[in-house]
Amino acid sequence: MILGACLKNQHTLPLMQIKPRTNPVHSAAALPKHVTIVRHMNPETYVQEKAAASGSSFYYAFLFLPANRRAAITAFYAFCREVDDVVDEVQDVGVAAQKLAWWQQEVAQAFGGQPGHPVTLALMPHVAEFGIEQRHLQAVIEGCQMDLEQTRYLDFAGLQRYCHLVAGVVGEVAARIFGQTDPATTAYAHKLGLAFQLTNIIRDVGEDAMRGRIYLPISELQQFDVKAHEITKREYSDRFTALMRFQAQRAHQLYDEALALLPAADLRTQKPGLMMASIYRTLLREIEAGQFQVLHQRIALTPLRKLWLAWKMQALGRM
Numbered sequence: 001m002i003l004g005a006c007l008k009n010q011h012t013l014p015l016m017q018i019k020p021r022t023n024p025v026h027s028a029a030a031l032p033k034h035v036t037i038v039r040h041m042n043p044e045t046y047v048q049e050k051a052a053a054s055g056s057s058f059y060y061a062f063l064f065l066p067a068n069r070r071a072a073i074t075a076f077y078a079f080c081r082e083v084d085d086v087v088d089e090v091q092d093v094g095v096a097a098q099k100l101a102w103w104q105q106e107v108a109q110a111f112g113g114q115p116g117h118p119v120t121l122a123l124m125p126h127v128a129e130f131g132i133e134q135r136h137l138q139a140v141i142e143g144c145q146m147d148l149e150q151t152r153y154l155d156f157a158g159l160q161r162y163c164h165l166v167a168g169v170v171g172e173v174a175a176r177i178f179g180q181t182d183p184a185t186t187a188y189a190h191k192l193g194l195a196f197q198l199t200n201i202i203r204d205v206g207e208d209a210m211r212g213r214i215y216l217p218i219s220e221l222q223q224f225d226v227k228a229h230e231i232t233k234r235e236y237s238d239r240f241t242a243l244m245r246f247q248a249q250r251a252h253q254l255y256d257e258a259l260a261l262l263p264a265a266d267l268r269t270q271k272p273g274l275m276m277a278s279i280y281r282t283l284l285r286e287i288e289a290g291q292f293q294v295l296h297q298r299i300a301l302t303p304l305r306k307l308w309l310a311w312k313m314q315a316l317g318r319m
Contacts, residue, residue: 043119043122061275061310065272073178097145107120126177136169140165143162151214153215153218158217166197175273178269185262185263194254203299216247224240224242244292248287255281278310278319283301
């Protein structure tokens with residue numbers, strides 16, 4: 001579960017944009033079965049539609065960026081959606097693993113000068129300018145592989161490793177694209193990414209349980225005497241509410257710690273991240289106000305409210 005909302009879309013690949021390759025892994029026959037070939041969509045349109053259709057809080061922050069930065073973050077976000085969708089949409093674990101392996105090879109080929117998928121075709125023109133490295137994309141794929149191999153986490157330390165890959169690394173790349181000038185901003189980006197991911201986990205407890213995954217650490221379920229079967233059966237209790245309040249308090253603490261780490265030199269460049277922080281933290285407060293009714297529904301902010309929160313940060317500098 002990478003940062004952002006899930007997207008249930010069929011993937012399309014523009015045949016006319018693919019460079020010939022000698023590697024048989026990337027032949028037309030070897031493309032993952034979830035890819036449908038079309039002839040009239042360029043890479044930039046593909047990633048733009050991918051980002052816009054998701055309805056994610058990230059998209060609203062992108063709107064206020066200069067064109068080159070907006071193009072880069074949109075392409076990177078679309079990449080994250082693509083690999084995350086493999087985990088969320090493919091029921092057969094073996095098939096999902098093969099598709100993630102395809103993406104690993106696609107990323108390696110792209111950084112070797114031969115991108116083939118519309119996402120990598122859209123992203124590669126920006127990697128040098130914004131310091132995006134192959135290791136960043138491979139780390140995100142590794143995080144998705146963890147979703148195939150592990151459905152529970154013993155303690156918070158174990159969960160943090162997963163969050164580092166699917167959220168911290170994403171935050172690091174985003175900070176670079178937004179215009180990071182101070183190396184210390186990387187620590188802020190990782191901490192904020194962790195806060196975002198924990199907010200996602202709180203929001204999606206019920207939805208994830210239906211997919212067979214419970215991200216809440218086992219040690220903390222035991223601490224509050226909440227059983228896994230109570231979550232999968234969508235059974236609310238005072239114990240569950242106390243558990244979720246504990247999760248929310250930790251997320252709030254991480255938001256505070258992240259904001260304290262942001263160097264003054266990058267306050268202006270990192271406004272998009274602060275927009276997302278405003279949106280995500282408002283969502284967290286909505287969940288709290290509703291007494292954590294997250295097992296049977298997915299609580300979300302309206303698009304208009306997200307846009308308002310993003311604009312308020314951009315224009316007024318207020319969260």
